Amino acid sequence: MDTSRLLRTTGTVIAAAGLLLSGCTSGGSGEPRAAASTSPESAAPSAQPAPDGAAMRPYYAQKLTWRDCGVPGFQCSTMKAPLDYANPGAGQDVDIAVSRRAATGPGKRLGSLVVNPGGPGGSGIGYLQAYAGIGYPAAVRAQYDMVSFDPRGVERSSPVECLNGPAMDKYTQVDQTPDDPAERAELVAAFKEFADACRTNSKRILPHVSTVGAARDMDLLRAVLGDQKLNYVGASYGTLLGATYADLFPDRVGRLVLDGAMDPERAALDLNRDQTAGFDTAFTAFAKDCAKQTDCPLGKGGPDAVGARLKEFFRKVDAQPVPSGDPNRPLGEALATTGAIAALYDESAWPQLREALTSAMNGDGAGLLSLADSYYEREADGKYANLMSANAAVNCLDQPPAFSGPEAVDAALPSFEKASPVFGAGLAWAGLNCTYWPEKATGKAKRLTAKGAAPIVVVGTTRDPATPYKWAQALAGQLDSGSLLTYDGDGHTAYGRGSDCIDTAINRYLLEGKAPQDGKKC
Structure with a gap:
């Protein structure tokens, strides 16, 4: 459930399942090469650009006090930001958690490089400390302070809280392809219960967690770090955050990489349907590969035949869930579908998906449940990160929501099932989650041009499951200074995932400021 428009880098999606992804590690056990600076404070120089208005000046003038994070080589701090940017300084602030790893040298220090792993809801600090701060190319880490933050409403930054662990377990098992009025009513009730819990437990923060708010926080972070311009790598949803920043503050754009891009001009219904087609593209690639393998549990033949067998498997576990090792969470259709979708984010997970499907078809759903848990960021003790909230x-x-109600989903179902015969119905119904939301939308789909900004690199992968390639083409076309870099390959996002061509182009841009030629393909 709720798998549509959850956009993250492959590392954050599958790390909890124990996979070692290309260019990505699931843990933070590696020792950094050099310790971060022990300087206790970092002040923004008075020359830093800031929005007009006296009420914002104290926020831009604040100093960050750095402390040991408990993770070797990293420091942490807390930044104050207005809860409501329309009324700053009214005594209502939000704490934004920040972490950094100082440039390791040698070479000229280029300032801070802020990274975001996507989501929305992904922890930037977790991503920094587990991967980006130790796994980005050594030359980049040598010249940049690696920095990230948990956006407002996420993990360490006034998190949105909704259902507790047991309630989330129940929520993730609700049938997402209702077959009759009773199942439809159960699904609608689940969405309402989730929304009501968010309103009850997060009343203060809930109206103030938009992407625009997070982008304004990012400019505040730029200033208090002491940087004239924002240097940034955003993956997946992080591309929307970065593009929003660039549109708000084009004169403060430094070197921006938007990898696995979203199209900000697409409305929610179109985004969900496009993403459904993206997962079908990824599944087609998986199916072709699976049919060639001796251990493929879905048999031989083309993608249509393989897909029909997977859909039949989903139908069987919908009717009769299989044991998973957790008596309270047998593997039904909802969890099985989420597990399969999680593995489609990265082709290195295909062997694990084949193994998990084989086991599930033989009555052991533990493997697919593990993949689903990684997607939902559920820990072994039953606690969930606040990602889904x-x-x-x-x-x-x-x-605004993709659908006005169940009848609107009914009308859209044929187009979703055409986009993906295997996943279409479930992803269509997942789009109902915002219909019952307690807060009215404050934004809308809009074209982002960032007119006057320095060159921005937009990266698209041709068979990306979560952010279809056409979204990258669209964003690069909208941005006044967008430069499209294409990776002809599988998986979600491209930087740091094994393509020397992609990595060389992005590294050169980050280190030398030379954007790849628009339209470059790898």
Whole structure:
């Protein structure tokens, strides 16, 4: 459930399942090469550009006090931001958690490089400390302070809180392809219960977690770090955050990489349907590969035949869930579908998906349940990160809901099932989650041009499941200074995933400021 428009880098999607992805590690056990600076404070020089208005000046003038994070080589701090940017300084602030790893040298220091892993709802600090701060190319880490933050409403930054662990377990098992009025009513009731819990537990923060708010926080972070311009790598949903920043503050754009791009001009219904087609593209690639393998549990033949067998498997576990090792969470259709979708984010997970499907078809659903848990960021003790809560909160503020009610889903079902015969129905019904949201949307789909900004690199992967390639083409075309870099390949996002061509082009841009030629293909 709620798998549509959850946009993250492959590392954040599957790390909890124990996979070692290309260019990505699931843990933070590696020792950084050099310790971060021990300087206790970082002040923004008075020359830093800031929005007009006396009420914002104290926020831009604040100093960050750095402390040990408990993770070797990293420091942490807390930044104050207005809860409501329309009324700053009214005594209502939000704490934004920040982490950094100082440039390791040698070479000229280029300032800070802020990274975001997507979501919305992904923890930037978790991503920085587990991967980006130790796994980005050594030359980039040598010249940049690696920095990230948990956006407002996420994890360490006034998190949105909705359902507790046991309630989330129940929520993730609700049938997402209702076959009769009773199942439809159960699904609608689940969405309403989730929304009501968010309103009850997060009343203060819930109206203020939009992407625009997070982008304004990012400019505040730029200033208090002491940087004249924002240097940034955003993946997946992080591309929308970066593009929003560039449109708000084009004169403060430094070197921006938007990898696995979203199209800000697409309305929620179109985004969900496009993403459904993206997962079908990824599944087609998986199916072709699976049919060639001796251990493919879905048999031989073309993608249509393989897809029909997977859909039949989903139908069987819908009727009769299989044991998973957790007596309270047998593997039904909802969890099985989420597990399969999680593995489609990265082709290195295909062997694990084949193994998990084989086991599930033989009565052991533990493998697919593990993949689903990684997607939902559920820990072994039954606790969930606030990913799903923050994801809904941001998406439902950023745009009006995709559907007005179940009847609208019925009308759209044929187009979703055409986009993906295997996943279409479930992803269509997942788009109902914002229909019952307690806060009215404050944003809408709109063209982002960032007129006057320095060159911005937009990266698209041709068979990306979560952010279809046409979204990257669209964003690069909208941005006044957008430069499209294409990776002809599988998986979600491209930087740091094994393509020397992609990595060389992006590294050169980050280190030398030379954007690849618009239209370059790898």
